[in-house]
Amino acid sequence: MTTDISLRHLNNSDLGFAVLVWQSIGVVYGDIGTSPLYVYSSTFTSNPSREDLLGVLSLIIWTLTLMVSAKYVLIVLAADDRGGGGIFALYSLLCRYANITDGDRKSARIVSMRCQNTDLRPANREFRRILEDSPFIHVIFKGLAVVGVCLMIADGVLTPAQSVLGAIQGLRHVRPDISSSVIVGVSCAVLVLLFLVQHWGTTKVGVCFAPVVVLWLLLNLVFGIYNLAVHDHTVLKAFSPYFAGQYFVRNKTEGWMSLGGVLLAFTGVEAMYANLGAFSRRAIRISWLCFAYPCLLVAYIGQAAYISENPSAYSNPFFNSTPPRLFWVAFIVSILAAAVASQALITGTFQLISQVMSQSYFPKVKLVHTSAMFYGQVYIPLANWLLMIGTILVTVIFNNTNRLGRAYGACVVLVTFITTCMVSVVAIIIWRIHPAIVLVGFLIFGSLDGLYLTSALTKVPDGAWFTLMLTCLLSILLFVWRYGKEQQWRAEMSNRVSLGQLVTVDDEGKLFLSPGAGEGGGELTEIKGVGIFFDKDGDMSPAIFTQFLRKFKARHELIIFFHLHPLPKPEVEADEKYKITATDVPNCYQVHVRHGFNEHVMTQNLKQLIHERLRRFIIGGDGMPNDPLDEHDEMTRQKLDAVDKANREGVVYIIGKEQLKPNPKTNFVRRLALGAFIWLRQLSRSKVAEMDFQLDDVFEVGTFTQI
Incomplete structure (x- = not known):
């Protein structure tokens, strides 16, 4: 396992670790934490039957359990590169243990950290040999890393718009006649304020935002418990995966296509891994398993309990299921939480651009280290302003969460699938797990990714084309820069x-x-x-x-x-x-x-x-x-x-x-x-x-x- 360098200075400080857990809540869980605003409304197109409601709730429960808790929190977070996370960190980690890329002379002189042949089982050693001897596989891995990074950056453009719009649309609960232009205008103003505070740095932003996310998740927890007690507590039977299976049997193709809405329940999980360098594996695991995960489960279950007795409430699940006389409290906190929700992807984008710059896949731009202790806490002014411009344009063009959800759902699940593929290789070469065992895990998680991915790709004509187009443009930029650097190194070497x-x-x-x-x-x-x-x-x-x-x-x-x-x-x-x-x-x-x-x-x-x-x-x-x-x-x-x-x-x-x-x-x-x-x-x-x-x-x- 690699050393978590970014936390070396706080390993012996319980207070420092507690502060880090607190900061991670404020930065990491804003995106995935605000999904209860729009998951049910993005999944159903009409009043759901009770059986379909239980089926979707079961899907949400097991998706959060398997995709987030099991795959990302317990497995993927362990694949850090010198404490850093994200798809490009995975690629960098593989490049240090297997000869799969051409680097500059500086990289070539670094002492190889790869396992010795005697440390690997014959099957693992043969797998690495095939990997190293195939130029085609080298290109595939480079392509996966670059496309994964670009998908994350595209996600960083769409997520702030989705989160803020989801909160501001709550005004329609009290003012159904409010115009879209007002909602878009208020959303843009909130987004501008969000990007203006990024120069404070991850530590200050995390400390300021953490109380908002904590309060938001606690509200969801309390509202969920209230709805379970007052309405239909029998929805708890959705913990049985039987209801998820019956949902597909009953709805067939329509049930599969509705997964494009269900996957919004775990959007933000990719940012959890990308932000690893700014915090730590242990801090993220504890804050998720002990706080964010239980709060979100209860939130979705409580909303289902309310919708079970009020089927039309699916159209605005969070605000419709809010207990009486607490709407304005929920509305104000949701706006604050939605602004914070964008932070995970914004910080993650800074992390990823920093990584690709260090690996010579991106032009050198100004990078500011905002923390005296943590190497991964950075601010990139140019990226911040470009993200702001892109997010505001997306907000104006798409102008509602349903259309935006279709646009960036494919982006998220593509990132999770690429992560599954690369972590599987890490498990064989670096963790030295037998390929047969890794194959079983890959089939389980890869099948889940594939199920959601195929559903999300059906949304390409309805908005996902924008994400894929932006990803292609960014990928071309990274590939061109890397190709030019490699040609420059060869010329200089001669x-x-x-x-x-x-x-x-x-x-x-x-x-x-x-x-x-x-x-x-x-x-x-x-x-x-x-x-x-x-x-x-x-x-x-x-x-x-x-x-x-x-x-x-x-x-x-x-x-x-x-x-x-x-x-x-x-x-x-x-x-x-x-x-x-x-x-x-x-x-x-x-x-x-x-x-x-x-x-x-x-x-x-x-x-x-x-x-x-x-x-x-x-x-x-x-x-x-x-x-x-x-x-x-x-x-x-x-x-x-x-x-x-x-x-x-x-x-x-x-x-x-x-x-x-x-x-x-x-x-x-x-x-x-x-x-x-x-x-x-x-x-x-x-x-x-x-x-x-x-x-x-x-x-x-x-x-x-x-x-």
């Missing part, structure tokens, strides 16, 4: 040379450009000061250094190859932060800096920190970086003197500005994809935007690469 192949040193310590590395070779002119070359890959000679030597036939007095290693933790201890090594070239060093997500390394005092650490390295770590020169041996004094002299002359940061161009020999489709990648790359966040340096200290060297 131009990489070692430092020994690039320069030679004579007996007097003078540097020469090797004849094979540049036109004619020749001695390198010395430039006073320190040149800090940003090393993207951390091995061999930085590409920007190679280009600098070839263009200018010159080198700095002191050369630093600077490489950053981001880690998924808030801060890195001082004694673990820096790693410095000397190269074979005089006065040339490699400096590796490991940093956490709360540490901003690229600041104006970076040159001073490098100078101090370099002196400490030359001294040997026993002395202080400001020790006098006369306290050391002759060689150490010479090295320290060279470092101090170069630092006094000035420091310049040298970064590359790489220009890419498609190879004219490639076919039209590839040139089109590469042209789109280059255009997106020009729009994405630049390296300079992340640096807090004096502009006079930065020098960009242009390079040209054909891909």
Whole structure:
């Protein structure tokens, strides 16, 4: 099992864990928690018979039990990637245990965490071999991961509209003549306010929203108990799966098609997994099993008890079954809960975009870590505003929950089916469960997914086409970006040379450009000061250094190859932060800096920190970086003197500005994809935007690469 890094700092704190459980309620269960507003109205089209009501209630009970509690809470949440969740985390986890993707050189150098052959049963080992040897399967898994992420992002556009509209439509209970334009206008205003508070961060939003979700679920619990006591308590017999089976036998095709409404009872379960990185497996399990799950079961059962005696109440089940004189309390809380309901998908979308960016499937955009403790709690401004615009457009276009439910039901169940497929592979390769046992589980959960999926796909002409179209557009974006990055890595790799192949040193310590590395070779002119070359890959000679030597036939007095290693933790201890090594070239060093997500390394005092650490390295770590020169041996004094002299002359940061161009020999489709990648790359966040340096200290060297 992997380590839940995001909670490492709170594992020993009961108070911290309690706060985390509280936050998870406020963020994770808003979506699935507001489904009682519209499940029955989306399932039935006319007053239901008592037998059909019991059948649908039985389906809801067993769907929440099997799809949410058994599959997601007990099984899927265990498949985390360094504490993170979501479909792309599943794909990333598989890529670390099986060779199923081509990555950049940085990824290739990471120590493989895959099981040794001796640790796997022969059947599991053979399964992994088939997986690794088939390029077609590699493409399938990459496609599933990308499509799954895009479905979640599309879900993030539709869910806020569905939840808020479902609450605002409650006004029709007291004002049946209220116009759709008023409902849509109020819904849009609530949505704008919701997106405006996202910059507060997951912690603050979760703490503020948790009381609303808790109050909402408790209201559903109380209303459910009330309706059971006052109306038809015999609906409890729906706990028997017999009634679910009889529902299909009695209604046949119509019963199967009505599953498109029943599946709305578990919309939001995919967000539960996507938000794993912001909270923890244990916090989500406890909050679901001990609180959210019982409240929702009682809510649906209570609504069924009321509808059993008042069949027409199915059209607005929550508000029609509200106890007397409590309507306005329920209405106000439902609006607040509906706004919160959107939070699960919004936060999950930020998580997913963060993951695909880190895996080079999405252009670099501004990402803000909003928590001092949790790596997964992030805010992405661009994604937030695009989601807001998309959600408002969807609200205006669809304008009621029935149409929206048809639009995004297919999205949710497609995500759950992809998750089932990928977790099954994780169970075989990583958890080392026998394939035969995994196959049994896959058939059970895959059949449930397939039943709901086929029903949801019948809604494509009625609105689900929008979700699928948006998913296709987003998938094309991710595929194009990844394809371009892979071609860029291959082109850069062909131009990489070692430092020994690039320069030679004579007996007097003078540097020469090797004849094979540049036109004619020749001695390198010395430039006073320190040149800090940003090393993207951390091995061999930085590409920007190679280009600098070839263009200018010159080198700095002191050369630093600077490489950053981001880690998924808030801060890195001082004694673990820096790693410095000397190269074979005089006065040339490699400096590796490991940093956490709360540490901003690229600041104006970076040159001073490098100078101090370099002196400490030359001294040997026993002395202080400001020790006098006369306290050391002759060689150490010479090295320290060279470092101090170069630092006094000035420091310049040298970064590359790489220009890419498609190879004219490639076919039209590839040139089109590469042209789109280059255009997106020009729009994405630049390296300079992340640096807090004096502009006079930065020098960009242009390079040209054909891909």
